[in-house]
Amino acid sequence: MIGHELGGRYEIISRIGGGGMALVYKAHDVLLNRKVAVKVLRQQFVHDEEFIRRFRREAQSAASLSHPNVVSIYDVGQEDDVHFIVMEYVEGSNLNEIIHERAPLQPEEAVHIAAQICDALVSAHQNQIIHRDIKPHNILIGKNGRVKVTDFGIARAVTASTITQTGSVVGSVHYFSPEHAKGTSTGEKSDLYSLGIVLYQMLTGKLPFHGESPISVALKHLQETFVEPRVINSLIPQSVENVILRAMRKNPAERYASASDMLRDLETSLLPERLHEPKAVFTAIADDLDETRVMPAIRPTSAAGRQADIRPAASQDRTAAAASINGTGPVEWEDDKKRKAWWKRPVTVVIATLVIIAGLYFAVRAVTNSLDVPEVTVPYVINETEADAIKMLEEAGLVVEDPIEREYSDEVAEGYVYNQSKAKLKVKKGASIKLYVSLGSELSTMTSYVGQPIANAKEDLAALGVDDIRITTTQEFSDQEPGTILSQTPEANAQFDPKTETVHFTVSKGQETVVMPKLVTKKEAEAKVLLSQLGLVLKEANIVREASYEPEGTVIAQFPYQEGEEVGKGAEVSITVSSGLPKDAIEKKLNLQISPAQAGTTSEIKITYSDASGENKEWGTRKIKDTQRFTVKVIVAPNKDATVTVIRDNQFVNTFTVTYEDEQAPADQTIPGQGQQPTDQQPSEPATGTAGSDDATASTNDPQTTDNGPSNDGNEETQPNDH
Template sequence: MEGLRLGGRYQLEARVGGGGMAIVYKARDLILNRQVAVKVLRSQYGTDEDFVNRFRREAQAVASLSHPNLVGVYDVGQENDTHYMVMEYVEGSTLKEMIVSRGALPVEEAVRIAAQICDALDHAHQNQIIHRDIKPHNILIGKNGRVKVTDFGIARAVTSTTITHTNAMLGSVHYFSPEQARGGITGEKSDIYSLGIVLYEMVTGELPFSGDSPISVALKHLQEPLPEPRQLNPGIPQSVENVILKALVKDPFLRYASAREMLEDLETCLFPERLHEEKLIFPVDDEETRVVPIITPDMLEKQGKGRTGTGQRSRYEQNDDDEEQKTPKKWWVKALMWVGGIGLFFVLAFFGFNLLLNLFPSVPEVAVPPVEGTHVTLAKQKIEDAKLVANVIEEASDTIEQDIVIRQDPAPPMRLKEKATVTIYVSKGQRAVDMPNLITLPRSTAEDQLKQLGFKAENITFVEQEDDEAEAGVVIDQSPRFNEKVYPSKDTVTVKVSKGKSFVSMPEVRGKTTEEAQVELLKKGLAVGAITKEPSYTEQREGIVLSTHPYDPGMQVQKGVAVPLTVSNGQFPLDAKLANAPVYVEVVPGESVDLKIEVSDARGDKQGIQQEVIVESKEFIVPIVLSPQKDAVIRVFIKGANNQYMEYQTIPISYSSLP
């Protein structure tokens, strides 16, 4: 259907997803000039009037919802037999794709995502909308990290019609609630159960129930106990596991009363004071493992056929003629027989009870001693002293030292008969893992890998240092080394991250020869760039450095940078004018004059040209260099009686005055 225009305004561009009921296309709203997602019902459902009517009503109801964590519904329409829904387009990926690519997510990130889903469900439930198909495939994660719940409306329409027509359950069986699997009435608590499965999968990377067929998975939701998340990922705090356990309890009455209640629990479950709270334990339901089928009209019909026909008489029915033939007994005879029988029963029961007490003396009860947190040897001794039997089971633990009791079953204040068994779970020590290779990874990727292994943020230290080879932000060293055995719960990791190449101060090389400048630059770790020869007013020695632009002396320059050099070619520029200006100094006979001559021209200001003592009048020839931008000024100074030089004569010479 790519290229098709629906409703005269929605141009379908590309297929981006789909399921059993609908196909999703990326499209453009030509009127508002924005990107949208268009969900088109498959053709086999478009001719079912009952389904279409329900779909429209549900789509309109969902369109009335407005929440930052819900995919907005903009429009619903029909083009011939094609029914479609126009929704907000979310640029990103599904939560399922994220779990498949990354495995178990960090607990903090999983809780943040679950809280946003819960907030969206709370808003929908308050508006009497039940999702009924919460699963990671229907959770979109935008590029900005915003969580969006999608596929509202269709889930409700589907569950109310296709079960009637196909006698099949829709949605993903791995995320079914027990009441959905049983085919019963579903409501808000079914969404809460499904969200619990999603949170379970996020923190463990695995589904709690799987099987060879949908029926086998559904039966596991009904019958089998939930595999505890902390058995798969010991890094999960107890408070987070409690949230999952309460959302996934099979009895809906024991689950969270509402999505709002679950949201409030999620918002506080990572508070430090809650991380090590007591584990939730729910009462055992003796009926939990019984799967009671729903009674259908067919079953009632079959039951009716098995009954005895109305024209036949049961062998337990009495004939009126037989009743008449029996001789009635006197009422006092019957009463006496009843009293005698009851009395005999009590006498026999009394003697039988005494006989049992003598044969099987009562076993006294004893209190179960607390042994959690103690050494296994001491724990066994306490249990044996209480006249109980210890059953030791070892398991790995990242937080409990070796040979220390992690938990016990049963625990105080339970009382047991003497010789009863108390199971204690003893730590085998922390589980060592291989240290991953972090070198060359970006800092954020390295941090994510460490957290997925179970390292806590406070045990990870990042150190930035300059490096002439690696780009900024890339890991250049690590401790412990790659493949070393580490214990994520207790070991610390130091990761060195490149700040990029180091910087040095640009040396002053102007006025030096080209060879001298190269030596100074190499000492600083800098390279010599292009060497350009130019004429100069200020320097007529060939090969003398005039400029290092754009790197000025004292500037901080990254190591390895090639510094360009501009050097003198030993000549003046072509527009320069050179001249010899005569300067006459008169001396009174018999006296002497101590003089100094300075020149300011294109070569620079206050250049000392002449300084001497003369005893007679003399003419000096002063060389000058002028440029279009700079005229020349010759100044003659004579030392006075106070031994200070005083200006004696000033001779200005303009560029235009020379040929």
């Protein structure tokens, strides 16, 4: 039952008690968020329709009670074969435990408790509800001292067939009223008798009647008197003893007329003027046929007998006269003989009967002695292992009742005894003892939480009783949403103990991310290697090729992630790669023959250009000692001409233009130094002209040329044009 949600509302937490008729559990009302007590009927009664019907009817009747000293009944229900009553949960102890721990109680405390019980009975009796099972076990004392009476109306559901089956009814025989013990109709005064016994036990620590069996105790309620409380405990005030004496009268007519009368007497019993009042005296009521009395023997009646009882006065005189004259005893007259004859036969019968009874008595005594079974004390085996408990009981000459009751328990380890019958009592050797063995904590079945958020799993496990400290997690990258469970231990459908098991989850922290690199201007092969190293995916279908002024194979765009963005590992990337120049673009070469500024000296030459591929692009820088030829490649388009600029020793020299319309290759251009003459016509100052015009001509001083860029003097490195 532990962990089960009864009726879809009451979550069973732990077992807190039980008797022969029902088990009581602490539960949580999930609808109203409060603690309740749930009494569950034992399985052996679930098929007794009459019992179930009366059980439910009386429980529903008791639910109508609303009193501060009565445990409230909230609900009555059934789930399959489980019949249950939901009632108020009282945090504290029952009166039976308090009596065993501290009895005898102080008169003030005992009277205070009894008055609250009596107040509850006043309310019940006004609602025509008779408890019928007032005993310390059914009296709860809260931590605030409030007394609560429980099990109202439940005792009425006990039928004759259950008296020998349930330990609760047998245990209650010490608190039965005489009319209850006889099996006759019981009323309100029966509850007052039971309350008197409870008060007696609180003040003395003892029960008024003991016996070897429930029957013998019941007979003592009917026939015997009890030891008065003040004989056992002289500290009990006479006024309080008078309350007990009146409540425990065997004749209901001699008890209090109502619970209200008894309550008033209790409330005033400790007043100073009443403490030493006279002891209560009760006069036997003539029509009390249950009272034990000596009855006269029934004698035979006849005319002769009646005549024999009447002795004439004359015969008396004659007897006296004869005695005086003769000096002897009385003379027996004829009338005397007749008078003596009537008693001879009854006396003979009585003597014969007494002889027979005596013979039977001694015969039965002899047989009883031969069959007398010795008594043994039942060992206390609670908290022992099942094997040790059985061994201890068998060594004491007792028999373990079969089957052994086994139930789940959060407090007692598996295989240990948590309850037993007749503990520490004296019983006949060979008697059977009932054992209750723990199955340990009730196991739960692990649910599969893979794919669910970790918050949901923690909430479910907390409801089962798994502390948050025993739920551990590790995180790893995955393509699942962050916080999603990837794996778990224990696995799904495994059995586990929510009170002790540690549950571990592997949780996704999302995809692993990398920083997107710059791919633009890189070669296609280089971009592929870089993406692969970072765990990013570049599919062939995601490579777009289009014409551009960038060199063929150069990445000119990347998508959808730009440089510096966080990208999840495994993400797909697209790039655009240059497939070469547009169809209407033309690549042209411009040859330049450049001399040092001064013959025989070294000059630094710097060449830049602007064309269809971009503006102010550097072709390169070189140092020369003599005239050299440089070839500069440029791209021209219908709407874009190219310009080439030469700077020597950080001084602007000239700018040359290459047009798209020129079908011929541009003519070589010459830039002479000082002291050098151009081959044809050379201006004395650097001039700006159009490549192919006659404004500037090339030098013929043994030039050295290259198609890829300027030649150096044998010591400098050549840097090629970007195209």
